[in-house]
Amino acid sequence: MTDCLANRTVDTLITDVRLADGSGAPVTDERFDVALRDGRIHAVAPAGALAGWQASQRIAGRAQVLSPGFIDVHTHDDTNVIRTPDMTPKLSQGVTTVVVGNCGISAAPVTLGGDPPDPMNLLGEADAFRYPTFAAYVEALERAQPAINVAALIGHTALRNNHMDRLDRPATEAEIEGMRAQLREALANGALGLSTGLAYANANAAPTEEVLALAEPLAEAGGLYATHLRTEFAEILEALDEAFRIGRHARVPVVVSHLKCAGVDNWGRSTEILDALEARDPEQAARAMQRHLCRVRDAYAASASLAREEHP
Ligand SMILES: [Zn+2]
Numbered sequence: 001m002t003d004c005l006a007n008r009t010v011d012t013l014i015t016d017v018r019l020a021d022g023s024g025a026p027v028t029d030e031r032f033d034v035a036l037r038d039g040r041i042h043a044v045a046p047a048g049a050l051a052g053w054q055a056s057q058r059i060a061g062r063a064q065v066l067s068p069g070f071i072d073v074h075t076h077d078d079t080n081v082i083r084t085p086d087m088t089p090k091l092s093q094g095v096t097t098v099v100v101g102n103c104g105i106s107a108a109p110v111t112l113g114g115d116p117p118d119p120m121n122l123l124g125e126a127d128a129f130r131y132p133t134f135a136a137y138v139e140a141l142e143r144a145q146p147a148i149n150v151a152a153l154i155g156h157t158a159l160r161n162n163h164m165d166r167l168d169r170p171a172t173e174a175e176i177e178g179m180r181a182q183l184r185e186a187l188a189n190g191a192l193g194l195s196t197g198l199a200y201a202n203a204n205a206a207p208t209e210e211v212l213a214l215a216e217p218l219a220e221a222g223g224l225y226a227t228h229l230r231t232e233f234a235e236i237l238e239a240l241d242e243a244f245r246i247g248r249h250a251r252v253p254v255v256v257s258h259l260k261c262a263g264v265d266n267w268g269r270s271t272e273i274l275d276a277l278e279a280r281d282p283e284q285a286a287r288a289m290q291r292h293l294c295r296v297r298d299a300y301a302a303s304a305s306l307a308r309e310e311h312p
């Protein structure tokens, strides 16, 4: 807390709140005042201690919980953050950062030859894909000034779309090199890492080797690998092994974007799958080097992928 008199004029003063400070510490009944200035936390003090401060905006917290914004780590908001920069559906729920570009699909870098291949069409019609480089996407974001922060993954399927005449076959070495060059450009301009959606038809023909080769630039850039597994059905353990093999080869953390046992025949295997995430692998030592993040354990007997509304 500052004791400089000159700093007792702030933009916003939020009084009488309980704090979830983001450290994981439990929320207690203790009350605080929080002062914001120039978009940053300027002071945190016991409730009442900042009563004499000047603020353009005062918000009475009335013992409600105040927390940092939430990070929505799995979204397909790539084009939403530009088309609807107010992002009310997210912001109204407390989300202040979205990670876009998941499941192998991203808005950039993309050059379309026709309609966006499935499931890239989840991000919009052809005219939504206007960013042949990641730098162009960053520029568009800066122009749009979305109300929330954006962190972006680069989609493998998007890269395939840029370099291949058809997507139902493995990429050639030259095509992989072209994809890798685009991934490098994106990482150099701030992209978080690479995502794949090997379960989807337009990426499924990619052998593991294609992704291994593509993922090579990640480590140097401090990137990560996010995977919508090749399958969540009977061969889910093999799919997990494939994901970790890619992570080990690239020497980067692996994010398993969805973790579920799909299909009636696969029900009841969740313990086995979770154990596999922890320890199953004979190369445990190597695996221990990787952080395993598990975003979703679907608590449902059913799941869905794309639900789209068609307007004739
Ligand atoms: Zn997915």
Ligand SMILES: [Zn+2]
Residues within 6 Å of the ligand: 074, 075, 076, 102, 103, 228, 257
């Ligand atoms: Zn997804």
